[in-house]
Amino acid sequence: MEMLSAYTLPAPTFDQSLTLVGRGTPMGELLRRYWHPVALSSDATRTPRIVTALGERLVLFRDGEGRAGLLHERCAHRGTSLYYGKVDDRGIRCCYHGWLFDVDGKCLEQPCEPAGGARTAARVRQPGYPVQELYGLIFAYMGPPERMPLLPRYDVLEELAPGEFIEADDTSLGSGGPAIVPCNWLQHFENVMDPFHVPILHGSFSGNQFVAQMALMPEVVFEETERGIQSIQARDLGEGQLHRRITEAVLPTVRAVANPRAESVGSCSLLGWVLPIDDTSFRIYSAGRVAEPGALARIRSHFNGKLWHELTEEEHRELPGDYEAQVGQGAITAHSEEHLVTSDKGIGMLRRLYRRQVERVAAGGDPIGTRFGDADALVRLSAGTAIVAADRAA
């Protein structure tokens, strides 16, 4: 066959409605119908901190009563960044003219106005978003107030064994890499529905990064659930035994993936939320059941005994991991140049599910998995690992 000249390639394009996260974009509006973790609880202090989520710059702080606040960065007066503000017992005070805003954005004082703004301050509101704290994370709802769903709770983080507690972490991809990853969030989230890369990228190409059974090529069934897409993977251990592993991509961006570095079986002990920082960067917030402090941060891929950030450039090429694979697709991958095949079935199902939810939101509906009012906020997951007899694989 003649070579396909790269000269003939049309200009690359990507599906904007799946990738872009700004307000007013199709995916941006879908994502804004859910709660997203935007910080660790410990990040909210008397020192204001910039949080960028879904392309919006916000200021996070904690007032003297212990309440976390997440406000629009630009002061409602004349736009100075509240990053330079000072937090006191009642709220955050802008450095420029001293307006004081509480965690709900209510203006309490205008020191340069008559009587300190006693008659005028209440007319001003600093915009912001509601937050709730759960699992050591701060969740924000950045969508239309009248469509705010319940903050989900997850069975795997609620049902603890004696001695277990929940720990949160924000340090890395888990599979190696820095806290902030410079590519579109969907490249990472789709990877959750790509069990076939595991025996290649993690099981042989770069040595074996996970436990031995993960290096086996699985047989996989993909299914749509009432919360996302799941893959049911079977790996033949021989002697009539199968390693059965279920991973879930839960909308909007929750990874329910059992630790591939542990031999233990049982329900998935760890959830990861992919937070799109903007269109071309994301980070992961995780929460998991642990028995010792610091356990989550220790679940990291090692490459020849080294952590990702300890590798030289040569070693990154020698031992690539998820970071190299996903960032290597480009800032936003060119969908027009892909060749999706049978092993990409989970990716296709996930994209179609997102497209349907985008349409549902555009048509005025509420997307999959959202619950309201008195509904039970507890989500029951199937993700986990088991060893089963080969004849009971299905």
Ligand code: FES
């Ligand atoms: S700009 Fe913030 S108080 Fe004036």
Ligand SMILES: [Fe+2]
């Ligand atoms: Fe991976």
